[in-house]
Amino acid sequence: MGLILLFSITSLISAHDNNMELKEIGKAQKPLRIGVVGLVHTHVHWILGREKLGDIEIVGIVEPNRELAQRYADQHGYSMDIVFDSLDEMVKAVQPEAVTAFNSIYDHLDTVKYCAPLGMHVMVEKPLAVSWEHAQEMIALAKKHEIHLLTNYETSWYGSNYKAYDLVHTEGKIGNIRRMVFHTGHFGPIEIGCNPEFLEWLTDPVLNGGGALTDFGCYGANLATWFMKGQEPESVTCITQQLKPNLYPKVDDDATIVLDYPENQVIIQASWNWPHHVKDMEIYGTTGYVICKNASAMEIMTGRKQESSALEAEPLPQGFHDPFALLQKVVQENHQLPAYDVSSLENNKRVMQILEAAKRSAETHKTIIWKDMFPEAAMRN
Structure with a gap:
């Protein structure tokens, strides 16, 4: 797909140990432990219904609306035992390595405010923030606490764009x-x-x-x-x-x-x-x-x-084909995003x-x- 498509097999090989066999490329030593923050953004079906590839594991879900959580549990088959009323409860109980925010855009800031000081990486649904004022605070927190703060768009996974x-x-x-x-x-x-x-x-x-x-x-x-x-x-x-x-x-x-x-x-x-x-x-x-x-x-x-x-x-290569695969690469394998x-x-x-x-x-x-x-x-x- 060309040199600029940094998700190519060649770039994947160079980003890993030279002795790693091709079959091991993109395979994590252990799944990235992810907490899902909010179910009110329907893009959440993307991660809840995602095929289990062994790269990520949903260890907790934050959603105070129990009826909504149960409805999605019935649809996707997760246990209500991993559903918590607050981010604090979820983090203390299951200690995720990263969270994906599927709450309102306004609530992205509070999510980063909580996670950044704990060194917990965050991926939010587009756009990054509800306003430039919120965005500046989120950016400052991410830099201060040295966490990854990624934003997911559907179009980020279109092979045509690359x-x-x-x-x-x-x-x-x-x-x-x-x-x-x-x-x-x-x-x-x-x-x-x-x-x-x-x-x-x-x-x-x-x-x-x-x-x-x-x-x-x-x-x-x-x-x-x-x-x-x-x-x-x-x-x-x-x-x-x-x-x-x-x-x-x-x-x-x-x-x-x-x-x-x-x-x-x-x-x-x-x-x-x-x-x-x-x-x-x-x-x-x-x-x-x-x-x-x-x-x-x-x-x-x-x-x-x-x-x-x-x-x-x-389509984009497996391992860099969706937001959660990328999040795993960035957090666990130190994948560096291009400028x-x-x-x-x-x-x-x-x-x-x-x-x-x-x-x-x-x-x-x-x-x-x-x-x-x-x-x-x-x-x-």
């Missing part, structure tokens, strides 16, 4: 990037049948930090930061709408974010108003384009040809800055100049 990165940055197939366009979202969390426990915080401006802007705007910000290798935009412009105020009276349900860079532009269209589920990416360069339609289907045009060709991206990796803290710091600037732009109806909102950027220039 193939596109390789085509753009390693093979130079489309020239320099001039424009990136992201379409992310679906036809609405109520409409797709999200459960009440999820909707209670997802549609709350305090607990989620916004609506579609927060929920789906973060995907494009994350991937653009990766492709732009951490470069800061010069300005951020955002327009939000309430197209369905009867369903979502407290938050936006549609957002368009424009990031202007010195030599290119990023457009992020995040919405609860699409007629379909969508997480795609279009990258236009000086001599061609790459389009990622989903996790595997792609389209490419090179050399200013008038015709494009279809590609099918391979501005999609899961990394430095990338998701930038994501939170972009989202904060987008909110400010939408509220004021003005374009936000990056160096004015984040003075430390001006000091670096």
